[in-house]
Amino acid sequence: MNLPRAESALAATSSGIVALLVLPPLAAVALAGAGAGFAPIREPGVVANTLLFGVAATAASLAVGGSLALALAPGVPGRATLERLTVMPLYLTPLLTAMGWNWLASPKSGLINLILHAVFGPWATINVISPTGVILVSALAMAPLPFLLISDALRGLDPSLIEAARVHGGSRRLVFCRITAPLLLPAALASALLLGVQTIGMFSVPAVLGLPAGFNVATTEIFQLLENYPPRIADATAWGMLLLAISIALTVAQSALLGRRSFVTITGKTSRPAASKPMAGRARALLAMAYIALATVLPLAALLWAAISLFVPADLKLMQFTSQHFSFVLFGYPKTWLAAGNSLLLGMLTASVVCGLGLAVSWVVLHGRGRGRSILDQLSMTPLSVPAMVFALGLLWVYVRVPLPIYGTILVLLIAYATHYLPFGVRTTNAALRQLHPELEEAARVAGASWSRAIGRITLPLVQPTMLAAWILLFVMAMQEVSSSILLYTSRSIVLSVAVFDLWENGNPSDVAALGFVQLAISFVVVTLVLVIRGRRALT
């Protein structure tokens, strides 16, 4: 059968764009890294740190996120609210969480330490400027990822599988070990892979809490190599290749571990989950609240405290409050408005491009009839298993050599963001389209509508609420991206998160906190505006 022309044009265009986004940077990193002599060999300590950080932070974050997902079972009081607050660190970003914890628990002036010193004396100190601090704060910041994946798996789990085990003589413990845990294994492995890639590629937490303690990992090493004058791009790319190699190894390991096992069962009517006991419910809610306090409330409170303190004191008695930091970042700091403009523009563009491209890719993968659909699917998901910084290195390498007029503009950043967030767009739209019965579209065709009219009048309006939710999350994430921005920005294309980090390195700590708040406030205002304009239904 001949494919309709509009349909095949869509398939060709989306495949072309995805291939152009994903393949050149990866090829560049692989080729350039291989050609550059292997820089990481000269720094075995940093390699070891990267691996240690990757493994420990992944394990800790999986433990935290997994426990939270299991704890927030149906019937826990305030479950919906607790779930929403649990994923707040996604909006806060690791950079602000790390800075918050710096003001909470840096050994000399951390708020917690000031209190501990006042109560117990100077021996009572929590030091977050340390490898352990880097690992734990990263785990807190990233726990929402395994939480979301494992919660999803739990929701998809037929509760009668667990009830059957109880009825056939299994105690709670036995049922957890023999039934629940093995059934969650695929989701746990998927989380581990995602976390592994995210941790080895994470820049902000090691930069804020690790560098001052001399704890250097691959990403901070790359950053420093590029900060050099002249920048040592070849060596940096070699580190990028190491990250790429680890990512590939992780992906291979995950699919080998999981094998071809599929736990999808054919079932009829499934039963409703039984609610947990009220007492246990309260303990579970408390656990979630403890996490929310550590990952969101305390860091935010510390941020606010730092932003309105005249200076970060070494003694609680010297505390003084002021609004001068806010007026400085709003009116005195020249980069704020340039960066805010760039960030806003980039956030909106990224969200729109990723939603559009994701929708096109998902439509082609799900409903298209051309060959190579599964290749398109996998290609569009590749950025999920490669750290953002690797893509940025690839882009850097490409644009230094290829004389395109886009280097130094926010277009480069847009390309990096679009590539990095593409899997998110594809997955979300894929899920939205899957819920639509293809017959809805077919009915429109049978009723005489053209293909484009059927898409425009039936499919798009139906997926619109999901798309809006995805757009908002993408906007917020893009507003706060650090790892690739830090490599690709120039003084003209600076963005807010980079400005925050820049101040962190060179400025007054209180100004940083104020700017962090400005950044959060801008995201918040835009999200609220979008919700008000398009109706509140979108996020429910």
Next chain:
Amino acid sequence: MTTLAHVSGVRGAVSLDALSLSHGSVPAVRGVSFLAAPREVLTLLGPSGCGKTTTLRAIAGLETPQHGRIMIDGRAVYDASCRINLPPEQRGLSMVFQSYAIWPHMTVAENVAFGLRARGVGKARLHESVRRCLDLVGLGALADRPATRLSGGQQQRVALARSIAGDPGVILLDEPLSNLDAQLRLAMRTELRALQRRLGLTAIYVTHDQEEALALSDQVAVMREGTIEQIGTPQEIHASPCSRFVAEFMGVRNVIPCQVIPHGGGVLALLPDGTKLQARGPIPTGPVCVCFRPISVQIRTGPDGGRPAVVSAAAYLGDLMQYELQAGDLSICARSLPRDDLREGATVYWSVPPEACFLVSA
């Protein structure tokens, strides 16, 4: 209850005493009582949402009722007044779920072995029991097959094997045949009954299929909105439904509100259009309906003794034909062997033998 004392301590007896359960403010089960004697199949029959599953889950310990008592093998496993509520694993029964609930990460044999392992059965005996149960359901050859690669009917058999592996006295089945196709459903029904007899199991069986209930059960409890409307042997339920609801649920298609006039040994039912029908007693209190099954309607082409009606529709059911008769405002459903002389639009004469007409409360 005196009957309770009778069977207390006997393996396999299940009794419910005024059991009530609400989901939040929605009452799902309201004062349900019954007694299933050892080696008996008791079926909970009723339309969707009447509380069958909830009752079964309460017996299993998967839901906590608010009132009443549940006894298994003469032991209270739930008693609201004494605050007894044993967890499911201590109730010593087993269950076949509507979704089968086959653990997808295990093989067929591991699925069957789970309950035995949980109770600490030794290796040798475990293997022997698993083999025996799989042979009983005809799955001996599939022991090492991953559970995800099974057809619906095979999953059904695994679920069955799993539930008899622990040698329970009581087995609970929640619409176990509803996901199978029609032919397999009939075959499994027979097999299920044979297996239950052979192993001497007490079974509480949930279904909304009246035919299945009649074929399988020693006792049928017809449920409606969380209560038991009528309980009795299949014959009693079939022959003498106590209410319009039960009659209609048992496939009595002709249920017509009427007045009753005592008449000699029997009664006369006076239909709204003035037709009089002779019916058998007893007469329920309150407003009543007269009922008769389609198969009891006799149709003639000549007027001797019958009432006139027009054939408004004829449908071919396979062995039988179903005719809709219209006489003024009155519609009658009749079934008979296919006949050439009953075309749509033909005028015919119908009658019902008095012994086939009975009265239920409206």
